[in-house]
Amino acid sequence: MDMFSELDSARGSPRLLDIRGAFRLTGAQRVEAKWGLLFISPWLIGFAIFYLVPMVVSLLFSLYDFTLSAPDEARFIGLQNWSRMLFDDPNTWETLFVTFKFALISLPIGMVSAFLLAVLLNSQHLIGKNIFRTLFYAPTMVPLIAAILIWSRVLNPQTGWLNQLIEVTGIEAVGINGLRWLDDPNLIYIAYTFIGLWGIGNAILINLASLQGVPTELYEAASIDGAGWLRQLWSVTIPMVTPVIFYNLVLSVVGLLQFFIVPWVLNLGSGYPEGSTNFYMIYFYKQAFTFQNMGYGATLAWFMFIIGLAITIFLFATGRYWVYYAGESK
Amino acid sequence: MAVKKKKNDALTEFEIARRRRNLLLQAGITLFALILLGVYLMPLFYGAVTSLKTKAQSADPSAPLLPSIAVSFDYEDKNYDVLQVPTAAGIREWALVKKGRRSSQFVDPGNPDAGLIDWEGNWRALEPVWVPSVQWDNYPQAWNTIDFARLLFNTLVYAFVTMVGTVIASSCTAYGFARFNFPFKNLLFMILIGTIVLPPAVTLVPTYAFFVNVLGWGGTWLPLIIPQMFGNAYNVFLLRQYFLTIPKEMEEAAQIDGAGRVRTFVSVILPQAVPALTAVSLFHFFFAWNDFFGPLIYLAGNRDANPITVGLTEFNGLYSSETQLILAAAIISMILPLAIFFMAQRVFIQGIVITGVDK
Numbered sequence: 275m276d277m278f279s280e281l282d283s284a285r286g287s288p289r290l291l292d293i294r295g296a297f298r299l300t301g302a303q304r305v306e307a308k309w310g311l312l313f314i315s316p317w318l319i320g321f322a323i324f325y326l327v328p329m330v331v332s333l334l335f336s337l338y339d340f341t342l343s344a345p346d347e348a349r350f351i352g353l354q355n356w357s358r359m360l361f362d363d364p365n366t367w368e369t370l371f372v373t374f375k376f377a378l379i380s381l382p383i384g385m386v387s388a389f390l391l392a393v394l395l396n397s398q399h400l401i402g403k404n405i406f407r408t409l410f411y412a413p414t415m416v417p418l419i420a421a422i423l424i425w426s427r428v429l430n431p432q433t434g435w436l437n438q439l440i441e442v443t444g445i446e447a448v449g450i451n452g453l454r455w456l457d458d459p460n461l462i463y464i465a466y467t468f469i470g471l472w473g474i475g476n477a478i479l480i481n482l483a484s485l486q487g488v489p490t491e492l493y494e495a496a497s498i499d500g501a502g503w504l505r506q507l508w509s510v511t512i513p514m515v516t517p518v519i520f521y522n523l524v525l526s527v528v529g530l531l532q533f534f535i536v537p538w539v540l541n542l543g544s545g546y547p548e549g550s551t552n553f554y555m556i557y558f559y560k561q562a563f564t565f566q567n568m569g570y571g572a573t574l575a576w577f578m579f580i581i582g583l584a585i586t587i588f589l590f591a592t593g594r595y596w597v598y599y600a601g602e603s604k
Numbered sequence: 605m606a607v608k609k610k611k612n613d614a615l616t617e618f619e620i621a622r623r624r625r626n627l628l629l630q631a632g633i634t635l636f637a638l639i640l641l642g643v644y645l646m647p648l649f650y651g652a653v654t655s656l657k658t659k660a661q662s663a664d665p666s667a668p669l670l671p672s673i674a675v676s677f678d679y680e681d682k683n684y685d686v687l688q689v690p691t692a693a694g695i696r697e698w699a700l701v702k703k704g705r706r707s708s709q710f711v712d713p714g715n716p717d718a719g720l721i722d723w724e725g726n727w728r729a730l731e732p733v734w735v736p737s738v739q740w741d742n743y744p745q746a747w748n749t750i751d752f753a754r755l756l757f758n759t760l761v762y763a764f765v766t767m768v769g770t771v772i773a774s775s776c777t778a779y780g781f782a783r784f785n786f787p788f789k790n791l792l793f794m795i796l797i798g799t800i801v802l803p804p805a806v807t808l809v810p811t812y813a814f815f816v817n818v819l820g821w822g823g824t825w826l827p828l829i830i831p832q833m834f835g836n837a838y839n840v841f842l843l844r845q846y847f848l849t850i851p852k853e854m855e856e857a858a859q860i861d862g863a864g865r866v867r868t869f870v871s872v873i874l875p876q877a878v879p880a881l882t883a884v885s886l887f888h889f890f891f892a893w894n895d896f897f898g899p900l901i902y903l904a905g906n907r908d909a910n911p912i913t914v915g916l917t918e919f920n921g922l923y924s925s926e927t928q929l930i931l932a933a934a935i936i937s938m939i940l941p942l943a944i945f946f947m948a949q950r951v952f953i954q955g956i957v958i959t960g961v962d963k
Contacts, residue, residue: 428646
């Protein structure tokens, strides 16, 4: 069971919104409730101060024309920020398009790689499993900035080892018509995906843990029925690890919506090459912190939240049809 | 008798074939994994090797793969490059003294007294002579140029202060969720987990305005440290899962002995949960070591307060042509996290599996 299925089970619980019951407590229950609330108070207070209030204020900000350098000149403008963002500002949709385009390339590659690497690291034929697992995880421990700096040089068309390695296989990579990973708008998303592949360690690990949890009887039964390796992978393994795939999918989508650090470190959010790296979060950063345009920045942030929420709800709604939870009657 | 023997032979033949097939599969899959690992870790080798090269070599596509320097030779108080010169007697390593378009003059470093040697051909087509030479000096140079000691100090103070705060707050909260019943417990837990998928941007603008404009904390670490004193959803979730596995009998025994709730938590639960607390501390340490966006916006304008992440990025912007120094700095910044990971990987990996799969 993963943490999201836990949420599902909480949803069905009668305690959840039983408001009248909540206040009808015996003395002992009241003491227990007092202690429980006391113990969770650090988080509860932090949630109120740093999540709840700022979210509401952020929504209010989106109704104002408000620049940080001149807070006294803030004025209420209704939904003008929202209509500007949705209808008049081409940057909104362009940066969203860039973000989704990158997500559509990077997400499947990242998730399939993590799953296949986990299958490899789970293979009974692999010698030295533990060493391989540690070493395949190691790049995830490399601080992201260091990883970006190293990759930016590895991807250099002339002196980088990636192109030199490709050249060895007989494909032209180094020369003038070679692969200019970080300068070619058609290759830049692949290049960023490579950098992202150095961060899939956690996804590999939880895929691996899930693979180890698949009952061996299922494979025995499938093999008696004459299913080969590929068929077993498709019909037994994948359905059994769908909860983990789902968990990775939700976290990756939310993470990709906020994709920022790689384009920022590589070219300070200039959009180079040809605007292909103008991600939504970069645009938000510029509006809110470079131009100190708090009202419009808050509007962009809330829109990102709404999009993220819509995608998460969509994933949970469709998850019913393809995520398999063992032990749950369907 | 004869029939039985034949059957045995057939069995062993089958067994041999099966073992041979297994051995082949093992060799094949392990070899495949090795090649994949080599490609996956290639940038790491590249970074390590290139950080030990000279600037000239790191920018020269035809230079050798391993750290080397181009050989030069002093002749009559001047320094000349040594090139590989094809002659009738094979390739000679001569120093280029006088450059000409059609012909050039060289001197043989092995026998400089012989004077200049004329050579027909274009010297530009000649390759330099490289000898292996490791530039260890790049590391102290990168360390000093970037003022790494200050970045490291800032990052470590930030990591440890927030680690203590978040571990205390998260474990209290986790204990509350694991052991007590109170109104709206499930709803609150759902909200807690929901904050994992909440984009930080949606709360950032008012928080920033409050910290920077109202409190005047721009350029200080306070806006980064204080919000982390209230715990975070990942840590609470991980610790709660762990607390749930601790038998209740131990707490009941402590309470019969007269220990209060807080005492029970501190003296019974926390000592039992050392592996989970270690995992949470490590996660937080790595988070702090990597934290970029917060320091970028709150520390803007105060370069002395920069952590490693922002410092490295600025360094990359200022010295982008000094590939070898950038890579040396990148490698310095990964030594501590990698060392901690290799030492504590068991606890660490268990923690990730619990948060991702739960049981």
